[in-house]
Amino acid sequence: MNAIPVTQPSLSKVSARDVNVYYGQKHALKHVDLDIRPNDVTALIGPSGCGKSTFLRCINRMNDLIDNAQVTGLLTLDGDDVYDRNIDVVQLRARVGMVFQKPNPFPKSIYDNVAYGPRIHGMARDQAELDEIVMGSLEKAGLLAEVKDRLEETGTGLSGGQQQRLCIARAIAVAPEVILMDEPCSALDPIATAKVEELIDELRENFTIVIVTHSMQQAARVSQRTAFFHLGELVEVGDTEQIFTNPQHPLTQGYITGRFG
Amino acid sequence: MSDHTVKSYDEELAHLTNIIARMGGMAEAQFASALQALSKRDSDLAARVVAGDTRVDELEHEVQQFTVRLLALRQPVASDLRHIVAALKIGAELERVADYAANVAKRSLVLNQLPPVKPVSAVLHLAHLVQEILKDILDAYIERDVEKAIRVWNRDEEVDDLYTGLFRELITYMMEDPRTITACTHLMFMAKNIERIGDHATNIAETLHFLVVGTPIKGERPKGNTVDTE
Numbered sequence: 082m083n084a085i086p087v088t089q090p091s092l093s094k095v096s097a098r099d100v101n102v103y104y105g106q107k108h109a110l111k112h113v114d115l116d117i118r119p120n121d122v123t124a125l126i127g128p129s130g131c132g133k134s135t136f137l138r139c140i141n142r143m144n145d146l147i148d149n150a151q152v153t154g155l156l157t158l159d160g161d162d163v164y165d166r167n168i169d170v171v172q173l174r175a176r177v178g179m180v181f182q183k184p185n186p187f188p189k190s191i192y193d194n195v196a197y198g199p200r201i202h203g204m205a206r207d208q209a210e211l212d213e214i215v216m217g218s219l220e221k222a223g224l225l226a227e228v229k230d231r232l233e234e235t236g237t238g239l240s241g242g243q244q245q246r247l248c249i250a251r252a253i254a255v256a257p258e259v260i261l262m263d264e265p266c267s268a269l270d271p272i273a274t275a276k277v278e279e280l281i282d283e284l285r286e287n288f289t290i291v292i293v294t295h296s297m298q299q300a301a302r303v304s305q306r307t308a309f310f311h312l313g314e315l316v317e318v319g320d321t322e323q324i325f326t327n328p329q330h331p332l333t334q335g336y337i338t339g340r341f342g
Numbered sequence: 343m344s345d346h347t348v349k350s351y352d353e354e355l356a357h358l359t360n361i362i363a364r365m366g367g368m369a370e371a372q373f374a375s376a377l378q379a380l381s382k383r384d385s386d387l388a389a390r391v392v393a394g395d396t397r398v399d400e401l402e403h404e405v406q407q408f409t410v411r412l413l414a415l416r417q418p419v420a421s422d423l424r425h426i427v428a429a430l431k432i433g434a435e436l437e438r439v440a441d442y443a444a445n446v447a448k449r450s451l452v453l454n455q456l457p458p459v460k461p462v463s464a465v466l467h468l469a470h471l472v473q474e475i476l477k478d479i480l481d482a483y484i485e486r487d488v489e490k491a492i493r494v495w496n497r498d499e500e501v502d503d504l505y506t507g508l509f510r511e512l513i514t515y516m517m518e519d520p521r522t523i524t525a526c527t528h529l530m531f532m533a534k535n536i537e538r539i540g541d542h543a544t545n546i547a548e549t550l551h552f553l554v555v556g557t558p559i560k561g562e563r564p565k566g567n568t569v570d571t572e
Binding site: 301327328333335339340 | 345347348418420421422424556
């Protein structure tokens with residue numbers, strides 16, 4: 082592992098230096114340098130196959146699950162090398178939670194969905210503490226009012242938007258520092274989407290969020306920083322306002338205005 | 343820049359530029375006719391200019407409706423967004439230019455009831471400079487020429503200086519022969535209107551710079567003395 086110094090560790094929660102990902106022979110992510118600031122929502126945008134999800138999956142080592150995937154470069158979380166031999170991946174994923182494109186609640190009760198993580202991480206000493214974590218997480222995910230009378234019902238019985246917020250509650254129950262979201266609203270209707278976006282904005286107070294989205298408008302609405310990927314390279318990163326009013330790179334301009342050939 | 347994947351979007355943006363170009367041409371023509379009415383003491387022409395102002399207003403209304411439609415339906419970003427916002431702003435500037443032209447025409451109707459006064463030629467001199475500037479900025483808009491826009495922006499000082507000189511000349515003229523006060527006062531307002539047209543051309547230059555480059559023009563606008571304090 083090479084040791085390029087992280088320039089401003091205090092300013093970034095997650096820091097990537099010369100990160101490359103190979104899927105077998107395919108060079109999927111090329112020399113990415115990117116700093117994710119704490120308590121920001123950072124949106125990763127770009128056409129399909131541009132590497133944005135690949136980058137997202139590097140942060141909590143989800144790429145480890147893909148057989149022929151190889152990651153090089155330095156990726157740090159609060160200055161700690163994420164790919165260090167001594168890192169406990171389970172602990173890492175407790176610090177870096179993830180929400181997926183399709184809501185994927187466990188086929189368990191609403192309560193157990195949220196209690197699952199805290200239980201396996203031994204976060205609660207007794208039932209009262211566990212209750213507190215579950216209720217607090219459902220509250221933070223903006224779901225408690227809708228489900229408090231049916232916590233024993235199965236999570237898969239909720240509507241799509243509720244299921245996604247349940248997954249967010251499940252992710253925040255283990256008190257992560259970073260939440261990764263991979264197109265969290267693509268299966269939701271506009272109202273459920275708005276609720277999740279409002280939630281993202283609230284969660285920003287306590288968490289650092291990285292979101293992959295195909296919706297330009299969503300990136301513009303929810304994020305403070307936007308990074309544009311193309312063919313595995315990070316083309317441009319900047320304040321979201323700048324990216325959407327005055328992008329500096331012609332590729333960014335072409336992509337967000339719908340001029341891609 | 344290459345075309346949008348959605349062709350109709352390109353057509354709509356081109357249409358927007360077209361309306362602005364037409365509006366610009368119309369405002370220029372209104373201004374030219376108003377000046378001709380003034381120099382030739384042609385009341386019929388002046389009346390036509392006054393009546394013609396509604397057509398410019400209609401075009402501005404069209405720009406407004408069309409930009410709101412594009413904002414709502416296309417959700418433009420980056421250069422497209424700047425293009426659309428700039429059209430909305432430039433449309434409003436051109437509407438004001440045409441208003442001032444109509445105002446000049448209205449006052450020339452009054453002047454035609456009075457004996458001719460000499461400073462008319464000095465007002466026309468100022469007006470010709472402003473006509474040049476207006477033409478340049480409209481060309482710059484069509485060509486998206488930032489350099490030309492910056493040149494227009496810098497020329498506002500010339501207009502201001504000329505206006506200040508004209509102001510003094512009119513006062514001197516009125517002091518020498520108080521019977522010309524009515525006519526000269528009208529000329530003074532006309533000169534002010536014409537100077538304001540120059541200001542609107544400068545505003546268009548600023549908007550054009552933002553449209554093309556994405557940032558405001560750097561530095562203070564060179565400013566002549568527009569208020570005579572004597």
